[in-house]
Amino acid sequence: MNITILCTDIAHPVNVMLTRWAAIHKTQHHITIVRKLSDLLGGDILFLISCHEITTQQHRSLYTASLVIHASDLPQGKGWSPHIWQILEGKNHIVVSLIEAQDSIDSGDIWQQETLVLEGHELSDEINTQLFQIESNLMDFAIENCKTIQPVKQANDSAKLYSRRTAEDSRIDPHKTIAEQFDLLRVSDFNRYPAILSYRDCDYVIKIEKKAKNNIAEGTCSE
Secondary structure (H helix, E strand, C coil), X not given: CEEEEECCCCCCCHHHHHHHHHHHHCCCCEEEEECCHHHCCCEEEEEECCCCCCCCHHHHCCEEEEEEEECCCCCCXXXXXXXXXXXXXXXXXXXXXXXXXXXXXXXXXXXXXXXXXXXXXXXXXXHHHHHHHHHHHHHHHHHHHCXXXXXXXXXXXXXXXXXXXXXXXXXXXXXXCCHHHHHHHHHCECCCECEEEEECCEEEEECCCCCCCCCCCCCCCCC
């Protein structure tokens, strides 16, 4: 099978997973990771992963199936960075949807869904690890079922779109407690979108890490 992955964000941590996924499947399929729409040459499946360019029907017609992975229980939660917004809303169970790419954002028929289950203490890298595993699973599902899948149409829904996150969305309020802003701290990507605190005429970058306790392994929490 001829598979193309279009990921336009070269700095996104998902690239590590995509490279690993391609290496695992390279003996059975021809897999190419590209960065621009102009690099699309056609094939069986196009995966749009962390893709910030807008595809048209002309692009998608080059492939038998063009698929997007979106971290919400569609049709709810369309838009940008849905799992981040949902965590900030206090959610710990986040549905991840494999859908067909369409002109209208996140409106395509659903192929498969899997749920990301969090406990409420995970930091950005831990959240990404679990999310990327689910994305890998959904990509596996796509190549295994692309010839027999019967996609499910999304229900009509007028829910508002999540907005694109900016640096201002990671700004910490010095007058609120840490507890009130803990979810914002833990979802902040220190390398790309760090938590910023402005106080006494200076800007500070805040990073939180988990500390090993007793014999508990690094990166876990005790009950």
